[in-house]
Amino acid sequence: MTATDAPIAGQIPPDSRCCDPGEVPALSIDGISHSYGARRALVDISFTVAPASFTALLGLNAAGKSTLFSLVTRLFGIQAGRIGIFGHDIGLAPGEALRLLGVVFQPRTLDLDLSVMQNLLYHAALHGIDRREARLRAGEVLARIGLADRAGSKVRDLSGGQMRRLEIARALLHRPRLLLLDEATVGLDVKARADILGHVRRLVAEQDIGVLWATHLFDEIIPSDDLVVLHQGRVLARGPVARIIADTGAHDINASFKRLTETAESGNSSP
Amino acid sequence: MSSTIIKDQPTGFSLAQYVTCLNGIVWREGLRFLHQRERFVSALVRPLVWLFIFAAGFRQVLGISIIPPYETYIPYEVYIAPGLMAMIQLFNGMQSSLSMVYDREMGNMRTLLVSPLPRWYLLFCKLLAGTAVSLLQVYAFLLIAWFWEIEPPPLGYLTVLPALVLSGLMLGSLGMLISSGIKQLENFAGVMNFVIFPMFFASSALYPLWRVQEGSPMLYYVCLFNPFTHAVELIRFALYGQMNWVALAVVGGCTAAFMIGAVFAYDPSRGLSRRGPAGGET
Numbered sequence: 120m121t122a123t124d125a126p127i128a129g130q131i132p133p134d135s136r137c138c139d140p141g142e143v144p145a146l147s148i149d150g151i152s153h154s155y156g157a158r159r160a161l162v163d164i165s166f167t168v169a170p171a172s173f174t175a176l177l178g179l180n181a182a183g184k185s186t187l188f189s190l191v192t193r194l195f196g197i198q199a200g201r202i203g204i205f206g207h208d209i210g211l212a213p214g215e216a217l218r219l220l221g222v223v224f225q226p227r228t229l230d231l232d233l234s235v236m237q238n239l240l241y242h243a244a245l246h247g248i249d250r251r252e253a254r255l256r257a258g259e260v261l262a263r264i265g266l267a268d269r270a271g272s273k274v275r276d277l278s279g280g281q282m283r284r285l286e287i288a289r290a291l292l293h294r295p296r297l298l299l300l301d302e303a304t305v306g307l308d309v310k311a312r313a314d315i316l317g318h319v320r321r322l323v324a325e326q327d328i329g330v331l332w333a334t335h336l337f338d339e340i341i342p343s344d345d346l347v348v349l350h351q352g353r354v355l356a357r358g359p360v361a362r363i364i365a366d367t368g369a370h371d372i373n374a375s376f377k378r379l380t381e382t383a384e385s386g387n388s389s390p
Numbered sequence: 391m392s393s394t395i396i397k398d399q400p401t402g403f404s405l406a407q408y409v410t411c412l413n414g415i416v417w418r419e420g421l422r423f424l425h426q427r428e429r430f431v432s433a434l435v436r437p438l439v440w441l442f443i444f445a446a447g448f449r450q451v452l453g454i455s456i457i458p459p460y461e462t463y464i465p466y467e468v469y470i471a472p473g474l475m476a477m478i479q480l481f482n483g484m485q486s487s488l489s490m491v492y493d494r495e496m497g498n499m500r501t502l503l504v505s506p507l508p509r510w511y512l513l514f515c516k517l518l519a520g521t522a523v524s525l526l527q528v529y530a531f532l533l534i535a536w537f538w539e540i541e542p543p544p545l546g547y548l549t550v551l552p553a554l555v556l557s558g559l560m561l562g563s564l565g566m567l568i569s570s571g572i573k574q575l576e577n578f579a580g581v582m583n584f585v586i587f588p589m590f591f592a593s594s595a596l597y598p599l600w601r602v603q604e605g606s607p608m609l610y611y612v613c614l615f616n617p618f619t620h621a622v623e624l625i626r627f628a629l630y631g632q633m634n635w636v637a638l639a640v641v642g643g644c645t646a647a648f649m650i651g652a653v654f655a656y657d658p659s660r661g662l663s664r665r666g667p668a669g670g671e672t
Contacts, residue, residue: 193503215506228497232421232422241418242501244413245411245505245512246505249406249410
């Protein structure tokens, strides 16, 4: 991927360089636009996420990150454009696409009155995984996130960080190839944030899972990541972090983001 | 990772996977119900208050003549028992829709909706789960009512089951349809006032329709067009081992219509995306 020279997303051509030749992108977003009535939430968004890569989706509040996630997960219908998950069109073959996808939404989606294990078994059932296999997998993922001894605990009794780890474990239970995380560290302390981020990065390295990590926190992004900068519903830049920083003439991602958004806003406000 | 690997993924879903999904949703709904003991108690207290207090007070005023399926004069308590059974299902159907609004606001609903199985099937499983919960409540009510001398024929406890399943599905799918249009949890109070109470009172649950007709011909026609009336009559006849074909046709038709409407409303390309993300999301 390359960083764009153009500050306005609508002028960015579809990215076709995310993957090796013959390789299907884990996620391809192609010309997606979405409106709530007259309000345009996303405008001609295009980018891809390579398999076994960590891509950060950076944007302030109201940038359109959650709307994009709702489209990728088929909670919302696509108004314009196309979304593919490992080549499966989410509109045409939602079942095939969704079975390859794990999601951690911004709001907590755990059932607080059920136990840790019960939440996992419920998720497994929704993916058609039988009870015996589900228990095996649940035991594995709980051991991996250090919650094996809390299997019988009510989710309500877990800390915020533990709940997030459980949500990630749950998202991995059906063995997806692409993981979406929407502001997964919001409201957590520094240590819990670092733990979760480290855990997700290890998933990329050890299990070849493609990750799209939506965030508004600059310190969660490292130079080797791929980055998509989303602002006011438009993609301002995409590509390796280091290249975006270099292309904008900034010294870090914070300054780079500031320049990109200021340029976009001045472009929008000029007559 | 290459495209070859992804082609190795299985496609479609087996029957066993569909059954696993159904079991999981029913199991989860049952667990939630058991955890909310106050919900179970209140679901029972409501009809029992009607039975013990309302019916006792009105039995002298509201005499019931011989009308099918009854073969003799019956006490008023016996008459309203099927209506109260349907009332349990009405409240349960609406409460399930309340839980869907809550789940949607709190995010739990997304877990269900991002399942790869077909959405219509997920919603149908959710409906069946809600109906199963309502059956527990109805049979608990019948058990208590038996001590109040409401004693349908023993076989009636069995023959009423299919009627209860169908009426539970109808009322649950109506609740689901309504929940798709509710933006916030607070708006559910409106459902109480504009759906539950009118449906219950403008029906044959508390009074036979011939009595309503004597009092108000217009209300009689309202009752006649109220699907809840037919749910009550379907249950009433089935409890005495008989079939009311008109009621069956109306309840069956309404179930299909409400269910199609609910699936349509929860279709991502139609209903949900108009609202935008939940509060706080961007």
